[in-house]
Structures are given as C-alpha cells and as structure tokens.
Amino acid sequence: MSEPLAPGSVIGILGGGQLGRMLSVAASRLGYICHIYEPSAAAPAGHVAEKLYTAPYEDEAALRAFAGGVDVITYEFENVPTSALDLLESLKPIRPNRRALAISQDRITEKTFLNGLGLTTAPWAEVNSEADLRAAVEKIGLPAILKTTRLGYDGKGQARLNTPDDIAAAWVAMAGAPAVLEGFVAFEREVSIIGGRGADGSVAAYDPGENVHREGILRTTTVPAKLSPAQRSDAVLLAAKILNALEYIGVMGVELFVTRAGLVVNEIAPRVHNSGHWTQAGCTVDQFEQHIRAVAGLPLGDGGRYADVVMENLIGEDVEQVPAILKERAAQLHLYGKGAWRPGRKMGHVNRIVKG
Amino acid sequence: MSEPLAPGSVIGILGGGQLGRMLSVAASRLGYICHIYEPSAAAPAGHVAEKLYTAPYEDEAALRAFAGGVDVITYEFENVPTSALDLLESLKPIRPNRRALAISQDRITEKTFLNGLGLTTAPWAEVNSEADLRAAVEKIGLPAILKTTRLGYDGKGQARLNTPDDIAAAWVAMAGAPAVLEGFVAFEREVSIIGGRGADGSVAAYDPGENVHREGILRTTTVPAKLSPAQRSDAVLLAAKILNALEYIGVMGVELFVTRAGLVVNEIAPRVHNSGHWTQAGCTVDQFEQHIRAVAGLPLGDGGRYADVVMENLIGEDVEQVPAILKERAAQLHLYGKGAWRPGRKMGHVNRIVKG
Numbered sequence: 001m002s003e004p005l006a007p008g009s010v011i012g013i014l015g016g017g018q019l020g021r022m023l024s025v026a027a028s029r030l031g032y033i034c035h036i037y038e039p040s041a042a043a044p045a046g047h048v049a050e051k052l053y054t055a056p057y058e059d060e061a062a063l064r065a066f067a068g069g070v071d072v073i074t075y076e077f078e079n080v081p082t083s084a085l086d087l088l089e090s091l092k093p094i095r096p097n098r099r100a101l102a103i104s105q106d107r108i109t110e111k112t113f114l115n116g117l118g119l120t121t122a123p124w125a126e127v128n129s130e131a132d133l134r135a136a137v138e139k140i141g142l143p144a145i146l147k148t149t150r151l152g153y154d155g156k157g158q159a160r161l162n163t164p165d166d167i168a169a170a171w172v173a174m175a176g177a178p179a180v181l182e183g184f185v186a187f188e189r190e191v192s193i194i195g196g197r198g199a200d201g202s203v204a205a206y207d208p209g210e211n212v213h214r215e216g217i218l219r220t221t222t223v224p225a226k227l228s229p230a231q232r233s234d235a236v237l238l239a240a241k242i243l244n245a246l247e248y249i250g251v252m253g254v255e256l257f258v259t260r261a262g263l264v265v266n267e268i269a270p271r272v273h274n275s276g277h278w279t280q281a282g283c284t285v286d287q288f289e290q291h292i293r294a295v296a297g298l299p300l301g302d303g304g305r306y307a308d309v310v311m312e313n314l315i316g317e318d319v320e321q322v323p324a325i326l327k328e329r330a331a332q333l334h335l336y337g338k339g340a341w342r343p344g345r346k347m348g349h350v351n352r353i354v355k356g
Numbered sequence: 357m358s359e360p361l362a363p364g365s366v367i368g369i370l371g372g373g374q375l376g377r378m379l380s381v382a383a384s385r386l387g388y389i390c391h392i393y394e395p396s397a398a399a400p401a402g403h404v405a406e407k408l409y410t411a412p413y414e415d416e417a418a419l420r421a422f423a424g425g426v427d428v429i430t431y432e433f434e435n436v437p438t439s440a441l442d443l444l445e446s447l448k449p450i451r452p453n454r455r456a457l458a459i460s461q462d463r464i465t466e467k468t469f470l471n472g473l474g475l476t477t478a479p480w481a482e483v484n485s486e487a488d489l490r491a492a493v494e495k496i497g498l499p500a501i502l503k504t505t506r507l508g509y510d511g512k513g514q515a516r517l518n519t520p521d522d523i524a525a526a527w528v529a530m531a532g533a534p535a536v537l538e539g540f541v542a543f544e545r546e547v548s549i550i551g552g553r554g555a556d557g558s559v560a561a562y563d564p565g566e567n568v569h570r571e572g573i574l575r576t577t578t579v580p581a582k583l584s585p586a587q588r589s590d591a592v593l594l595a596a597k598i599l600n601a602l603e604y605i606g607v608m609g610v611e612l613f614v615t616r617a618g619l620v621v622n623e624i625a626p627r628v629h630n631s632g633h634w635t636q637a638g639c640t641v642d643q644f645e646q647h648i649r650a651v652a653g654l655p656l657g658d659g660g661r662y663a664d665v666v667m668e669n670l671i672g673e674d675v676e677q678v679p680a681i682l683k684e685r686a687a688q689l690h691l692y693g694k695g696a697w698r699p700g701r702k703m704g705h706v707n708r709i710v711k712g
Contacts, residue, residue, distance in 0.1 A: 007678075007691055025381050028404045031691030031704070048384045048404040281640070284688050284709060293682070302685040306709070307662075322363075326649070329658040332640050335363055335387030348387070353640060353662070 001093050001199070005071055005296035007031030012070030012092070014084075015077030016043025016052065018336040018346065019272050019288075022280075023076060024049045026288035032296065037066045044337040045076075057084040067091035074250065074295045078104045078270055079151055095199075095295045096250040100270040103246070107149045107180045110268060117241055120264045122257075123183035130171040136181040137167060143184050146170045148177040185264050187257035191225045194276035195239035196251040196290045199297040203243055204290070205236045206283065207305045209275050211255070217344060221275045221311040223282060227258065234263050242268060251276070251291035274346075278311040281332045281351035308355035319347040328352070357449050357555070361427055361652035363387030368426030368448070370440075371433030372399025372408065374692040374702065375628050375644075378636075379432060380405045382644035388652065393422045400693040401432075413440040423447035430606065430651045434460045434626055435507055451555075451651045452606040456626040459602070463505045463536045466624060473597055476620045478613075479539035486527040492537040493523060499540050502526045504533040541620050543613035547581045550632035551595035552607040552646040555653040559599055560646070561592045562639065562659045565631050565667070567611070573700065577631045577667040579638060583614065590619050598624060607632070607647035630702075634667040637688045637707035664711035675703040684708070 005011070011027050013020045016038025024034040025048050035051040036043060046052030051069065055062030063084055067073065073094045078101055085101065088094060103110050111121045125136035127146060137144065146159045159170035161181075171179075190213065195205040210225035211218055227235070239254050253273025255266040276287035285293070285301025293300055314321065319341045325331050335348035361367070367383050369376045372394025380390040381404055391407040392399060402408030407425065411418030419440055423429065429450045434457055441457065444450060459466050467477045481492035483502060493500065502515045515526035517537075527535075546569065551561040566581035567574055583591070595610050609629025611622040632643035641649070641657025649656055670677065675697045681687050691704035 004679075008693060008695055021384065025384065025404065028377065028381065028693065029690050031693050033403045033693065047389050047406045048381065050403045284637070284686050299682050301682075304685065319363075323360075326655050326657075329660065330640050334385050337364065337384065337387050337389065339364055 001072060001095075001297055004199075004298050005032065008033065009071040009296070010035055010050075010069060011292065011295065012037065012066055012073040013045065013049075014073065014075035014080050014088075016040070016045040017076060018044055018338075018348075019076035020045030021048055021336060022277075022288045022334075023074070023272065023291060026286065027292045029289060030292055030296065030298070032292065035066060035070050037063070042339065047337050057081045060087060063087050064091065072295055074291070075101075076271055096248050096252070096270050097246070100246045100248055100250075100252070104268055104270045105150060107147060108178075109149075111180070113245075114242070114265050114268075117245055119238060119241070120262065122185045122264060122266070125181050127171075127174075127179040127181050130168065133167055133171050133179075133181060134164075137161065137164060140181055140183040145182050145184070146174065146179050147182060148174055148179050150177070185257045185259060185266075187259050187264070189226065189258045190255065190266070191227065191235065191258055192221070192253055192255045192273065192275040193235045193239045194251060194253050194273055194279065194287050195236075195243050196287075196294050196300050196303070197240075197243040197248045198294050198300045199249050200299070201244075202300055203240045204300045204303040205239050206276065206279055206287065206303045208232060208235045208256075209278055209311075211275050215344075217313070217315055217346075218274050219313055219315070221278050223278050223305060223309050231258060231263065238263060238265070250294045251287050274313065274349075275311075277334070277349050278309040278351055279305075280334070281311075281353055282307040282309040307353045310352045310354055312350050312352070313346060314348040314350065316341050316343045316345055316347070322348075325350050330354075357428060357451075357653055360555075360654050361388065364389065365427040365652070366391055366406075366425060367648065367651065368393065368422055368429040369401065369405075370429065370431035370436050370444075372396070372401040373432060374400055374694075374704075375432035376401030377404055377692060378633075378644045378690075379430070379628065379648060382642065383648045383652075385645060386648055386652065386654070388648065391422060391426050393419070398695065403693050413437045416443060419443050420447065428651055430647070431457075432627055452604050452608070452626050453602070456602045456604055456606075456608070460624055460626045461506060463503060464534075465505075467536070469601075470598070470621050470624075473601055475594060475597070476618060478541045478620060478622070481537050483527075483530075483535040483537050486524065489523055489527050489535075489537060490520075493517065493520060496537055496539040501538050501540070502530065502535050503538060504530055504535050506533070541613045541615060541622075543615050543620070545582065545614045546611065546622070547583065547591065547614055548577070548609055548611045548629065548631040549591045549595045550607060550609050550629055550635065550643050551592075551599050552643075552650050552656050552659070553599040553604045554650050554656045555605050556655070557600075558656055559596045560656045560659040561595050562632065562635055562643065563661045564588060564591045564612075565634055567631050571700075573669070573671055573702075574630050575669055575671070577634050579634050579661060579665050587614060587619065594619060594621070606650045607643050630669065630705075631667075633690070633705050634665040634707055635661075636690070637667075637709055638663040638665040663709045666708045666710055668706050668708070669702055670704040670706065672697050672699045672701055672703070678704075681706050686710075
C-alpha cells in the first residue's frame with residue numbers, strides 16, 4: 001500500500017465490538033466501507049457495517065472470504081490468534097503491523113521492548129515456576145501482582161501477593177501458564193495518551209487524559225489531566241518514541257502512571273482505546289477517524305482539543321441512567337447496541353462537555 | 357407508540373441517500389438498529405445499516421418485509437408514493453406523520469397551509485391551463501417562476517417568465533401538470549431554520565443558518581446568520597408554529613427569505629436538511645440525532661450552538677478538493693460513499709469550525 005486508499009475502498013476490521021462499531025462509523029465519514037469479522041454471535045459493529053462475518057478465527061475459508069473482500073485489514077482487538085493473522089497477512093496488508101500486535105500480546109515482550117527504548121515500567125520478573133516466583137518476590141518485594149504473560153488465557157489471569165504466604169496459591173492460579181511478577185507503582189494519578197502515526201511517518205498525539213479505574217475497569221477519563229507542562233510533553237515524546245520504534249500505522253493507547261520520579265508505562269494497546277473516547281466530543285477529528293486515516297494512508301488530522309470533556313463509561317447497570325442522561329444539556333451519549341446489561345459489561349459511554 | 361423505543365429496536369428509513377446514512381449513524385449512537393428501503397441500486401445508507409432493501413416503492417412484498425422487521429418508520433425523502441405510505445402506515449407507525457408529507461409534496465397545499473397559519477409566502481396562483489397562467493401573470497406580475505405543484509414530475513419542473521412572451525412556452529414546459537406561479541421575492545439573504553418537535557410536544561430549534569445557493573443547489577451554510585435578534589426569534593417562533601400545527605414528530609427544515617418586510621417562507625422539508633449539516637460540528641446533539649430522538653420518543657437534545665461553523669457542500673468535481681481538505685486544521689469532512697462524481701451530484705460536505 002503506497003497510495004492512499006480510494007473512497008469506496010473496503011476496510012476489514014477484526015473484532016465486532018464497540019471499538020469496531022465506532023471505527024466503522026468513522027470510516028463511513030471518509031467514504032469507506034467496512035466489513036467486520038467477529039467470532040461471537042453478537043457483534044454491535046455489524047449494525048453499522050456493510051458486511052459481517054460471524055466465524056471463529058480458526059475458520060480458514062471464512063478468513064479467506066473476508067480478506068478477499070477488503071483492501072486493508074485493521075483490528076479493534078489485539079488477541080487475534082497468530083495463525084489467523086499469518087493467513088490474513090498473506091492475503092492483504094494488516095495495519096497496525098504484526099510487530100505491534102506481537103508486542104502487546106505478551107507482557108514480557110512488551111516490557112522488554114519498552115525498557116529497551118529507555119522507558120520506565122513497573123519492576124518485573126519472568127515467572128515460569130514456583131521457584132521463579134520465590135526469586136522474583138525476593139527481587140521485587142511485596143505487594144506485587146502475578147499476571148499471565150498473555151491476556152485472556154482461559155479466563156485466568158491475575159493474582160495479588162501481599163505476603164510470602166500467598167506465593168504457592170498465586171502460582172497455582174496461573175494454571176501453569178508463563179507469568180510475570182510486577183511490583184506495585186506508587187503513583188499520583190493514572191493518565192493515558194492516545195497517539196497516532198500515519199503511513200508517511202507523521203505523528204499526532206491527543207492531549208493526555210486522566211483516568212479513574214474501579215474494579216479494574218476504566219470509569220472516567222477527564223481532559224485536561226492534571227499534569228505539569230513538562231509531564232505533558234514527556235507523555236507526548238514517549239508515545240512518539242513507541243510509535244516510531246514500531247513503525248506503527250494507526251492509533252495507539254499508552255497507559256501511564258504519574259509518579260514523583262516521572263512517567264511509568266503501564267501498558268500499551270495497539271488500537272483505539274477506551275480512554276480516547278472523549279475525542280468524539282472535544283476534537284475535530286476523533287481517535288476513530290484518526291485511526292482510519294492512518295490505516296487508509298491519508299494525512300493525520302489535527303489532534304487539537306477545543307473543549308474540556310469528562311468521559312464516563314456506562315458499565316452494567318449504569319445503563320439505567322440513560323433516560324436521565326438524555327435530558328442533560330451538553331451530554332453526548334453513545335450506546336453500543338449490546339442488548340441486556342450484565343455486571344462489568346461496557347454498555348456505552350457519555351461525553352460531557354464541561355467547558356466548550 | 358406511547359413509550360420511548362427501547363435500545364436495540366429497529367428504525368426503518370425510507371430512502372438510502374446521504375441523509376439516511378447520517379440518520380443511521382446517529383441512531384447507532386442511541387443503541388438503535390436501522391433498516392433502509394431504497395429503490396436505486398446504489399444506497400450509501402446501506403453501508404452503515406444492518407439491512408438494506410433494494411426494491412421499488414411499488415413492490416408490496418418488499419414493503420411488507422421491510423415493515424415487518426422494524427418498530428417505527430421514518431424517511432429521508434418526501435416524495436415517497438402515496439400507495440407505499442398507505443400500506444406501510446397500516447403496518448407500522450410513520451414519523452413524521454402523513455400530513456406533513458402530504459403538505460410538502462404539493463406546493464399549493466403547502467402554501468395554503470402556511471398562509472393559513474398567518475405566515476408569508478411569495479405571492480402565488482394556481483395554474484391549470486394557459487388561460488390560468490395569463491391571469492396569474494396579470495395578478496402577480498413579472499418576473500415570476502412557474503413550477504409543477506409536485507416535485508420530480510418526470511424531471512420537468514420549472515420555467516422562468518421574464519416577459520409575457522414567455523407564457524406559452526412556460527405552460528408547454530409543464531407538460532400538462534398542475535402548476536403554480538410564484539412571484540419573485542426581493543430578499544436580502546436566504547436563511548433556514550432546523551426545528552425539531554418531540555413526541556411529548558416539546559420544540560427545539562437550532563440557530564438559523566445563512567445559505568448560499570448556486571444553480572439551485574445549496575453551496576454553503578454559515579452560522580451564525582447575519583440576523584437581528586428580532587429576526588432570529590421570528591424564525592424560531594415561525595418554525596415552532598409550523599411544527600405544532602402539524603403535530604409534527606421529528607426534525608424539519610424551513611427555508612426562509614429575509615426581506616425588509618419580514619421573513620418569507622420559501623419551502624418546508626419534513627426531514628433533516630442539508631442546511632442543518634453544520635450541527636454535526638457545532639452542537640452536542642446534531643440534527644440527525646435530534647430527528648432520531650424525536651422519532652424514537654426520547655427527549656429532544658439541547659440545540660445550543662458552541663462554535664461558529666461554515667458548512668460547504670462538495671458538489672460534483674468539488675470532491676477533488678478532498679486531499680487538500682484532509683490537510684486542513686479544523687475541517688471535519690463527510691463523504692457520502694457515492695462512487696464517481698457527476699456534475700451536480702452531492703458527494704459530501706465539510707464543516708469548518710471558524711471559531712470554537
């Protein structure tokens with residue numbers, strides 16, 4: 001792909017959730033058509049796409065049909081199996097590239113990559129046995145958290161260690177999967193930066209947002225974040241460093257801890273990010289259009305912010321607030337078309353313009 | 357329909373052009389699904405809708421299938437044949453109602469309705485023969501314009517009369533169709549007001565926009581329009597009067613001439629309107645979402661404007677400016693997915709925020 005994608009071209013999106021849904025809408029604004037590939041039966045993105053493939057990532061025929069109908073492939077979800085990606089990549093370009101995916105799929109690869117760029121992460125150690133874990137606790141200290149290196153591994157995932165007595169149980173909780181022990185970071189606040197890199201190598205970052213999590217789920221993002229000018233520019237430079245090192249094409253979310261000693265990278269997500277939803281209310285070109293622009297080889301849009309915004313996720317029963325939200329002035333509602341709420345399920349979000 | 361439409365409900369849209377496309381996107385934000393009915397093969401709205409019916413308005417089986425799959429029906433296009441509407445209305449609610457459609461489908465009915473509300477239109481006279489036309493010219497004076505009472509009648513439509521010598525040819529140009537002679541209005545500027553009325557009877561109007569037409573096609577809308585405070589409130593009151601008189605549910609566009617003697621109503625459109633596209637860049641809730649909110653029985657959104665915007669239509673070869681527009685700061689581009697440009701074809705629009 002050396003030329004920009006012509007209007008009317010088809011963008012394939014792996015994953016049919018709310019991110020795919022908002023990507024498809026953004027693509028339509030630029031005159032593109034989207035096809036969605038999603039293993040689960042319910043695919044909110046399918047409501048606003050020209051075509052929806054409902055098939056597992058192991059279905060080679062479906063993957064071939066999907067690839068055959070599109071001009072470029074992107075994703076809203078980073079845990080696409082390698083075998084599916086290998087096949088798709090042999091048929092059509094994938095943006096962002098495989099390296100970004102590979103790095104974000106494995107916590108150890110990711111931390112190694114970030115440290116290699118001179119960026120600070122939480123202290124960490126690889127853990128492949130209970131003995132490793134004991135050594136890691138010795139090195140990093142407690143409290144700490146043990147995580148499988150790959151996400152979504154059989155639904156198992158994380159175990160917190162407060163005392164050495166927790167070691168045996170934590171290791172059992174990993175069910176034999178490769179893991180990483182991460183030390184706790186004493187942070188002042190959590191922020192994230194949404195950066196994009198175009199096919200021409202240009203980089204544009206949005207103003208960092210300040211995030212509040214509850215029970216491991218993002219609740220609110222507020223812009224502007226409470227950051228000093230130096231912290232703000234550190235965040236932008238750090239995002240640009242990651243994007244350039246990966247020769248990345250698309251939008252990426254970088255979660256950061258703000259500490260007295262500087263910014264610590266928590267995690268990167270090679271896709272549009274929940275903490276960037278505020279850009280729909282505060283920017284001329286939002287993160288979804290920015291991602292599509294990059295993937296299509298168009299110039300990146302201006303990332304400038306023209307409003308102060310608080311984005312609030314509607315999680316589970318929060319969706320029952322919708323009738324009240326619809327009556328609010330200056331509240332921009334986004335529902336994801338997911339049917340009945342379940343605890344922890346992201347049902348929508350609302351962007352409130354607090355200063356226009 | 358006494359209850360608001362539940363999320364996940366299906367809205368049927370008659371017409372699959374750019375207005376249907378942007379309505380479908382707005383509906384998705386509120387958690388609804390859209391099905392599109394469009395006779396022509398190319399239907400840009402189908403790119404961002406769950407289902408597209410491609411069938412003529414005379415296809416009773418297709419109309420029944422369409423109605424069977426939706427909870428409420430709306431339209432992006434006012435010239436839907438009466439027979440199709442009769443059938444659809446027997447199956448599902450149509451919003452806005454039939455009366456609004458009937459009025460806007462016939463220039464004489466429309467003018468009679470508007471004058472009956474005490475609103476000023478251009479001077480006009482009914483013309484069903486050459487003799488009628490001579491009498492009408494006598495009464496109204498020249499120059500004047502002769503128009504068939506119904507739009508899109510065999511592609512014939514309008515004839516301008518500058519001198520009495522034009523009478524015979526003008527009547528021939530109507531091909532025997534009922535017509536109306538309209539006197540010219542000496543106007544200072546053209547504006548339009550986009551108003552919405554909810555199922556609860558509440559009314560909300562956007563700030564009037566100032567329109568520039570060329571060759572009968574809207575080129576730009578600028579907000580704010582150059583209007584005095586009195587003219588501005590006259591425009592809002594006039595729109596509210598029309599909406600209330602029709603017990604209208606949805607968004608309507610009202611085109612106005614600004615004259616020394618006050619506002620003159622040029623035309624009403626019982627749907628979202630090209631001159632309201634600026635609301636996508638200048639309001640929390642744009643005209644498309646406002647229409648969907650009304651049709652779904654939700655509370656209307658706040659119509660407040662938080663930016664000065666110039667909307668420019670991209671007509672025909674204007675679309676070749678897209679690469680330059682993509683590089684502009686503060687330009688929000690909307691392409692309609694229509695394929696190759698043709699002279700006079702609306703290909704997209706751009707909203708430029710001139711003061712945020």
